[in-house]
Amino acid sequence: MSQAQAVAHHIALTLPDGKVKKFDTTPTGADLAAAIGPSLAKAAVAVRVDGEYRDLLRPIEQDAKVEIVTRTSEYGLEMIRHDCAHVMAEAVQELFPGTQVTLGPNIDNGFYYDFYREQPFTPDDLSKIEAKMREIIARDAKLTREVWTRDAAISFFKARGETFKVEIIKDLPEGETITIYRQGQWLDLCRGPHMPSVGKVGTAFKLMKVAGAYWRGDAKNPMLQRIYGTAWRDQKELDLYLHQLEEAEKRDHRKLGREMHLFHQQDEAAGSVFWHPRGWTLYRTLEGFVRSRIENDGYVEVKTPQLYDSSLFKASGHWDLYGDNMFKVQADNGEKWLGIKPMNCPAHVQIFKQGLKSYRDLPIRMAEFGACHRNEPSGALHGIMRVRAFTQDDAHIFCRADQITEESLRYFKLQLGVYEDLGFKRESIKVKLALRPGPEKRVGDDALWDRAEEGLRQSLRTAGLEFEELPEEGAFYGPKVEFHLIDAIGRSWQCGTLQLDFNLPERLDADYVGEDSARHRPVMLHRAILGSLERFIAILIEHHAGKFPLWLAPVQVVVVGVTNEADGYVVEVAATLKVAGLRVETDTRNEKIGYKIREHSLQKIPVLAVVGMRDAEGKTVVLRRLGSEEQQTLSLTDAAKMLAEEAKRP
RNA sequence: GCUGCAGUAGCUCAGGGGUAGAGCAACUGAUUCGUAAUCAGUAGGUCGUAGGUUCAAUUCCCACCUGCAGCACCA
Numbered sequence: 003m004s005q006a007q008a009v010a011h012h013i014a015l016t017l018p019d020g021k022v023k024k025f026d027t028t029p030t031g032a033d034l035a036a037a038i039g040p041s042l043a044k045a046a047v048a049v050r051v052d053g054e055y056r057d058l059l060r061p062i063e064q065d066a067k068v069e070i071v072t073r074t075s076e077y078g079l080e081m082i083r084h085d086c087a088h089v090m091a092e093a094v095q096e097l098f099p100g101t102q103v104t105l106g107p108n109i110d111n112g113f114y115y116d117f118y119r120e121q122p123f124t125p126d127d128l129s130k131i132e133a134k135m136r137e138i139i140a141r142d143a144k145l146t147r148e149v150w151t152r153d154a155a156i157s158f159f160k161a162r163g164e165t166f167k168v169e170i171i172k173d174l175p176e177g178e179t180i181t182i183y184r185q186g187q188w189l190d191l192c193r194g195p196h197m198p199s200v201g202k203v204g205t206a207f208k209l210m211k212v213a214g215a216y217w218r219g220d221a222k223n224p225m226l227q228r229i230y231g232t233a234w235r236d237q238k239e240l241d242l243y244l245h246q247l248e249e250a251e252k253r254d255h256r257k258l259g260r261e262m263h264l265f266h267q268q269d270e271a272a273g274s275v276f277w278h279p280r281g282w283t284l285y286r287t288l289e290g291f292v293r294s295r296i297e298n299d300g301y302v303e304v305k306t307p308q309l310y311d312s313s314l315f316k317a318s319g320h321w322d323l324y325g326d327n328m329f330k331v332q333a334d335n336g337e338k339w340l341g342i343k344p345m346n347c348p349a350h351v352q353i354f355k356q357g358l359k360s361y362r363d364l365p366i367r368m369a370e371f372g373a374c375h376r377n378e379p380s381g382a383l384h385g386i387m388r389v390r391a392f393t394q395d396d397a398h399i400f401c402r403a404d405q406i407t408e409e410s411l412r413y414f415k416l417q418l419g420v421y422e423d424l425g426f427k428r429e430s431i432k433v434k435l436a437l438r439p440g441p442e443k444r445v446g447d448d449a450l451w452d453r454a455e456e457g458l459r460q461s462l463r464t465a466g467l468e469f470e471e472l473p474e475e476g477a478f479y480g481p482k483v484e485f486h487l488i489d490a491i492g493r494s495w496q497c498g499t500l501q502l503d504f505n506l507p508e509r510l511d512a513d514y515v516g517e518d519s520a521r522h523r524p525v526m527l528h529r530a531i532l533g534s535l536e537r538f539i540a541i542l543i544e545h546h547a548g549k550f551p552l553w554l555a556p557v558q559v560v561v562v563g564v565t566n567e568a569d570g571y572v573v574e575v576a577a578t579l580k581v582a583g584l585r586v587e588t589d590t591r592n593e594k595i596g597y598k599i600r601e602h603s604l605q606k607i608p609v610l611a612v613v614g615m616r617d618a619e620g621k622t623v624v625l626r627r628l629g630s631e632e633q634q635t636l637s638l639t640d641a642a643k644m645l646a647e648e649a650k651r652p
Numbered sequence: 653g654c655u656g657c658a659g660u661a662g663c664u665c666a667g668g669g670g671u672a673g674a675g676c677a678a679c680u681g682a683u684u685c686g687u688a689a690u691c692a693g694u695a696g697g698u699c700g701u702a703g704g705u706u707c708a709a710u711u712c713c714c715a716c717c718u719g720c721a722g723c724a725c726c727a
Contacts, residue, residue: 114722122656213722214655221724225655228722260663269700269718324727345727379653379725380718388726477727496726528727565684592684600688614686626687633687 015068031058032198035070045072047081047197057147057195073202074235080108085145085196085203086135086233087113092188093134094229097127103190104166104217104226110492111243112232116215118166123227128209131229135207142201143186147194150180155191166217167191206240207233253490255540256385258548262605264539264556265386273383273390275536280556283585285535287554288542289371291651292395292420292531299416301367301397306349308373312339317509318348319445323478327377346372347503347528350398351510354524359514364524365401365409371535372396385540387495392534399527400512403453409527410461410500417485417498417531423652424554425545432486432494433467435459436475444478446505454502455481479505482528490544497533497541502526548606549628552649555608558585559645561623562598564614566590571618575611575638582642584649603628609645 013025015034023037031049035042035058048071049056055077062068071077087106094101094117106115117123123131150158152171159167171191174180183192185200197203210230217223234240251257259265264281267274277285293303309331315321320328321341329342343349350368359366373393382388399409421431435458438444438451458481462469469483476482485498503526507513513521532538542550552558559579563572569590579586589598595612602610611623612633623641625634636644 125657211721212656215723216654219724221654225723227655230722267719272718318727320727327726347727374727376726381653381655381723382725383719479727501727562687564686567684594683594685594690595687596685597689598687603688610687612687616686624686631687 013062014065015062016066018067018069028061028063030061031056031068031070034062034068038070042070042072045074046070047073047078047202048195050077055195057145058198060147060195073197073204079235081195081197082203082235083108083113083231083233085200086207086231087115088145088183088185088190088192088196089135089138089200089203090131090209090229090231091115091117091190092138092185093131095188096138097130097134100163102164102166105170109230112210112230114228114230116217116226116228118217118224118226123212123229125212128212128229132207132209136205138186139200139203139205141186142199144199145183145185145196147196148182148184148189150182152180155180155182159191203233204236206235206237207231208240208244247491250490250492253544253547254385255387255490255543258543259386259540262548262556264543267386272380273378275386275389275391281539283556284539284550284554287556287651288532288539289395289535291423293371294651295416295420295531296367296369296397299367299412301369303369303371304350304353305370306343306346306353306372308342308375309340310343310348312341314348314352315341318506319478319509320344320348323443324376327379329375329377342375343372344374344376346370346374346394346396347398347506347526348510351506351512351526354398354400354512355510359400359524361402361514361516361522364514365399365405367397367399369395369397386536387489387540389534389536392536394530394534395532396528396530399529400507400514400524401527402516402522403525406457406502406525406527407461407464410458410502411465413500413527413529414461414465414467417500417529420531421485421487421498424542425551426487430488430545432488433462433469434472434475434484434486435462435469436472436477436482436484438476438481439474439478444476445509446479450504451481454504458483458500458502477501477503477528479503480528487541487545489541490547495533495537495541497538498531499529499533501528503528550606550608552608552645553651555606556585557587557605557607558649559609559611560587560589560602560607561611561613562589562595562602564595564612566592568614568618571613571615575613575623578638578642579611579645582646584642584645599626611641 013029015023017023023034025033031046032043034049035046046058048058050069050071051062052066055071073082091103091106095103098119100119102118104116104118106113155171156168159171171180181192181194182189183194183196208231210232212227212229214225215228217226232243234243259281262280263278264284265275265277267276312321324344328344331340331342333340350370353368354366371393373391375391378388378390401409437455462483480501480503482499482501484496486494487497488494507523507526512524514524516522561572561576563569572588572590576586576588589602591598599610606628608628610626612626613623617623621638622635623638625636625641
């Protein structure tokens with residue numbers, strides 16, 4: 003646009019390949035792209051100047067390392083989505099005058115924009131908005147950047163009744179350049195950069211859903227309406243994404259849980275799970291696996307009560323901080339309040355406190371498959387991922403301060419080993435370090451928090467784990483490391499956790515006798531590998547799309563008879579496989595073989611052993627694996643031996 | 653908890669002011685078959701619950717319950 007002012011000196015721009023382009027006048031990114039080639043000039047949507055992304059038409063005033071950003075690049079896609087959000091906001095304000103705009107950032111696979119409007123947007127409105135967006139994109143208005151003064155921006159938006167926008171501007175840090183992006187008649191406050199014109203957004207976008215969202219993420223604030231959209235470079239990419247979403251829905255644990263007869267849930271027990279025989283087999287297999295691992299790792303297992311007098315939770319701090327989310331029971335004609343345990347830690351401290359402990363006893367690694375109840379808000383419930391009744395594979399490690407690092411490292415090793423054996427690759431596990439919450443939400447003094455946070459940070463580094471720090475997300479008694487896994491549609495769930503706690507031993511008065519024969523406070527490490535068995539099984543179902551590895555599959559083999567003549571042999575085969583330790587069922591129904599194969603395949607049975615009269619005579623079985631059409635004929639003895647070997651727990 | 657949407661047969665879903673329909677599953681019979689759906693027949697529902705409007709409600713209205721999506725929460 004306006005690079006009219008010639009400057010005295012040359013400007014040298016260095017391209018990624020090392021070549022240098024020189025300009026006599028102040029160039030823009032567009033000039034640069036044109037100087038490189040006409041096709042690039044056409045494809046360019048932005049320019050990166052010394053690492054900073056900028057509008058194509060902004061003058062580049064100094065020598066710099068530069069890179070042309072095209073629509074097809076990763077950043078180009080980000081720009082498509084962000085521009086698309088602006089187009090959506092324009093469409094909404096054109097269609098629904100009086101609607102206020104607030105913020106509209108990019109997210110994974112798309113974008114959203116939050117609006118304030120009394121009347122709700124209906125799904126029908128979404129298609130209207132989408133149509134209007136296509137109109138706006140077809141108009142292809144130029145997108146231009148303007149720098150405004152704070153006062154000008156405030157009075158402009160105030161005059162328009164955009165109170166949320168005014169608040170945003172007022173909160174911008176002092177000295178921040180306030181930029182406005184104009185597209186035709188419409189404009190928005192935005193940091194940018196944007197593509198040269200709205201037409202570059204293209205047509206490969208779709209509005210997905212409307213949902214409520216609190217202004218500034220605070221439940222005390224008014225609720226805005228958030229419209230989510232997805233946008234891609236071309237229709238092919240969009241179709242692929244929508245197809246992936248459809249595929250992901252097929253992995254949903256709620257759907258597979260029902261179809262595979264694993265569990266069900268019902269209104270009368272909202273937030274709880276009815277485990278069916280197959281699901282409970284899966285549950286017990288997983289529990290047994292973890293139990294064997296922790297037994298090998300020096301844990302002792304305990305079982306503690308469900309109900310406690312409120313005094314215990316008052317002492318621990320849970321009653322005050324989480325009382326609203328606990329199930330409470332009145333007892334002794336209302337003279338007493340009991341609480342159903344929402345976690346196991348105070349109970350484990352009670353066991354620790356029985357008898358005098360010496361420094362020689364530490365560390366004590368006390369584990370429990372502890373059933374807990376939390377009165378989760380109704381909107382938080384989600385299948386069996388977030389429930390009100392769940393079982394943690396919980397443990398508390400009571401140790402001395404000098405054992406923290408060693409114990410943390412030991413836990414990391416155990417935890418990653420378990421995940422690996424359950425089929426999770428390292429890159430699908432996200433590690434986070436949640437730091438101290440606000441003062442009103444935590445107990446203990448700052449020096450303790452400093453020590454605890456630094457302790458975990460060091461352990462993570464020593465373990466060589468990459469992690470993200472989350473300020474203000476820690477537990478009330480200590481910071482925590484979280485191991486997150488991803489569900490079918492990309493939502494991240496905390497599963498394993500390690501929490502360092504200097505506070506509960508103090509509040510619950512736990513101590514041990516040290517070398518100096520004085521009393522000391524132990525440190526508590528709260529840890530869970532799977533987290534909640536319920537949630538982990540949900541993740542496991544979605545991760546494997548129901549196709550469990552043989553050792554985990556609730557039914558490992560179905561022996562399918564070809565004709566009823568072979569029924570006797572079917573029973574014999576099943577008996578032999580059972581003796582070999584396999585979980586086996588038979589299918590002697592009077593149905594065609596293809597029908598039975600189809601049905602058991604849909605049930606995701608890993609191995610089908612098909613036998614007819616030929617096999618009965620030769621004492622053979624024909625194995626068919628899930629997902630393969632191959633047939634493997636073996637002697638019954640060999641098949642039993644081989645499958646038993648394959649089904650061994652890792 | 654908040655905003656929006658939804659709840660019809662075991663499952664997936666259609667319908668709509670005059671007390672409901674399909675496919676699959678189930679059951680019965682025939683068929684005895686060699687690797688992803690054999691054929692025929694039968695049965696199955698207080699249309700989430702409770703009120704209201706109406707001659708008449710599963711349909712419209714209200715409340716509640718539950719679920720879904722997101723937000724908030726997650727010891």
